[in-house]
Amino acid sequence: MIETLITSKTRIKILLKFFLNPETVSHMRALASDLGESSNAVRLELNRLQNAGMLMSYKEGNKKLFQVNNQHPLFEPINTIIKQHAGVDHIISNVLKGLGSIDKVYLTGSLANGLETNVIDIILIGDVNNEYLLETVQKIERGLEKEIRCQVFSTSEAKLKNFNASEFLLIYEP
Secondary structure, eight states, X not given: OHHHHOOOHHHHHHHHHHHHSTTOXXXXXXXXXXXXXXXXXHHHHHHHHHHTTSEEEEEETTEEEEEEOTTSTTHHHHHHHHHHHHTHHHIIIIIXXXXXXXXXXXXXXXXXXXXXXSEEEEEEEEEEOHHHHHHHHHHHHHHHTSEEEEEEEOHHHHHHHOOOXXXXXXXXXX
């Protein structure tokens, strides 16, 4: 759906990368490699987004690093659109209702790294109603036409795992 509004596939990938995880900081060559795009296409889109004020950049050594400008007036609406496109909003609004006592929900895998994918990997921490989870996930999968893979941990199990925040994107915490 977003492809009808934004015709550049490279721009969509960059928006996913930066808006799904606003803490992301990256340079052009790393983005090109991560996104599987040419460095020229990535450079053009980074410049366009920076000129529009949606991305900020700064120098670190000989590298120009980019990060989303979360003070931009369109940050929240674009963030919402990107989450809807990725399916994260459906998980938050639908899966968590009636699921039980949830402490945290993490997005993992390719999508957490801002890469377009047909698989949404999430980790749920808390006391989960597994029957409700399975039923709801199947409904959302049909609607999104994406696979949702869930890992469930109790709060005590999660403490033992000691999740690395750089590998997982926290998308829900009450």
